[in-house]
Amino acid sequence: xxxxxxxxxxxxxxxxxxxxxxxxxxxxxxxxxxxxxxxxxxxxxxxxxxxxxxxxxxxxxxxxxxxxxxxxxxxxxxxxxxxxxxxxxxxxxxxxxxxxx
Numbered sequence: 001x002x003x004x005x006x007x008x009x010x011x012x013x014x015x016x017x018x019x020x021x022x023x024x025x026x027x028x029x030x031x032x033x034x035x036x037x038x039x040x041x042x043x044x045x046x047x048x049x050x051x052x053x054x055x056x057x058x059x060x061x062x063x064x065x066x067x068x069x070x071x072x073x074x075x076x077x078x079x080x081x082x083x084x085x086x087x088x089x090x091x092x093x094x095x096x097x098x099x100x101x
Contacts, residue, residue, distance in 0.1 A: 003029040011039040019050035022085075024057040034065055044069055049080040054088055066097060077101055 001020035007013070016033045018026070034044065044065065048054075066074050077099045081089060089100055 001026055001029075003033050005033040005037055007037060007039050007041060012041055013043040013045060014039070014041040015045040015047060017047040017049070021053040022048075022051050022058040022061075023053065023055045027057065027061060030061050031064070034068060043075040043077070045077045045079055047079045048082070048085055051082065051085050054085045059088070059092055059094065062094065062098070 001018075001022075003016065003018050003026055005014055005016045008015070014034060014037050016030070018030075022030075046062070046065070062076075062078075066076060069076055078089065078094070079101050081100065086100065089095065089098075094100065
């Protein structure tokens, strides 16, 4: 499991990439990915390309990111979820809170 973050060149967007399991064991790494950024971006992207498993604590972590980013006015895109992860996001109605691509 690894979580990395990379700001865009203009500092307006922060991309958080997750590899492996996205569960409670990644809580601190995920928080550090956005709290430890040198910039306060306007937009966030969470790349699920390498996520093999996701549980309910991961949903809670995404909600914490949303609150940190501005709540209802937050701009957060969830990219590349696999079929299983996408199903979890859709059943949880996260498509109402996040842009899922």
